Amino acid sequence: MTPKQFDLIVFDWDGTLFDSTALITRCIQAAARDLGLPVPEAADAAYVIGLGLYDALARVVPDLPRERYAELGQRYRHHYFAAQHEVVLFEGVLELLAALKARHHWLAIATGKSRRGLDEALQSVQLQGVFDGSRTADETAGKPDPRMLHELMREFGAAPERTLMIGDTTHDLQLALNAGAARLGVSYGAHDHASFHAFEPLHIAHDVPDLQRWLLEHA
Template identity: 35%
Template sequence: MAELKLVVFDVDGTLVDSQDDIVSAMTATFEAIEEPVPTRSEILGIVGLSLHSAFEKLSPALYQLHGDALVDGYKSSFMTSRKLRDSTKSSPLYPGGLDAIRRLHAQDNVLLGIATGKSRRGLDHLLDAHDLRGYFVTTQVADDHPSKPHPSMLERCMYDAGVEAAHAVMIGDTSYDMDMAANAAMASVGVSWGYHAPEILRTRATALIDTYADLDAALSNIWRETP
């Protein structure tokens, strides 16, 4: 019987292109307290971190004064925006993502998981919007773990799946994902279409792909080299 494998996906910037929703909510959060709004590039640079870590990185001085208010404001703004939009359009799946999930899920020895900086409520909403719930055996969110790149989310994914690090791979679009995988002693696949530049991922990831059509080969190469 083939060795059991685990593939863990990040969400924002990896599976779904949620940048418009994130930037919109972040803009509303800063405008509500009449503070300068970070640039789009700065906002996308912190996607993947938990909200407290994200705001601390975006604006350390402001976070010290208004940390909880910023986090609460973002959650409120994001929920309001979400009610007014169709998530399948404002946070669409990246091309080839669903097909890749289906191909992997169809393999008897491959289990799928999620490790995301999103809240449980936010992840559940996206999984329902895109009808993805049935594909994942474990879904880990920022509500229950330290922020990336701490390995806690991946350690729980491996525990739930019963798969050791040597047979697990993290797929993500940020340096936080790649560093989290390294901290969990896991291999990683960086995707070039997300929110951190490919040059940043290339120095950290086990493999880098430009489309989901490349994922199967990247995973095969990683597992072929597994002792």
């Protein structure tokens, strides 16, 4: 076994471990439709994935008065929770996480989801207890504010240079950059990976097996 480069490996959830990009996009569009608002294009809806819910909705429906954010958020959650059972982990994620646990990395999640949303998702895919820690957007600052990673690094006593953030959006990579942590992008989620290069990721993985190969060789 090669020596570990990273003590703490932090994953984004949606679009990185959980194949939910298309569902989230549809639910954002449905929520706007419910309120009689202009329905965003799929690419615009997908771009805000990873942000906290209200930040995301404010960007994707910019003309909505702030006092109606909660109403739009409620409609989004209605559609998402009704259909979240339809989505699953990307193929190979369970094997990837088991391999990293065997190497004694700390594993954590930093996500734009709510605590309720993350806990329900973890339960639905039977991943309770696999992760050593997590942060959600409703209990700390949302991405790309570095607070999520700062809190996780303090929790585990991990230095920034010994921490790796993995995500499918520029919000994830900016979060890592802001926190002084290393970063790795995956191209199979919400954002076009051509935009990742500005954040100097160590690698861009094009599927989960590629991600696992890189991590076992370099992390």
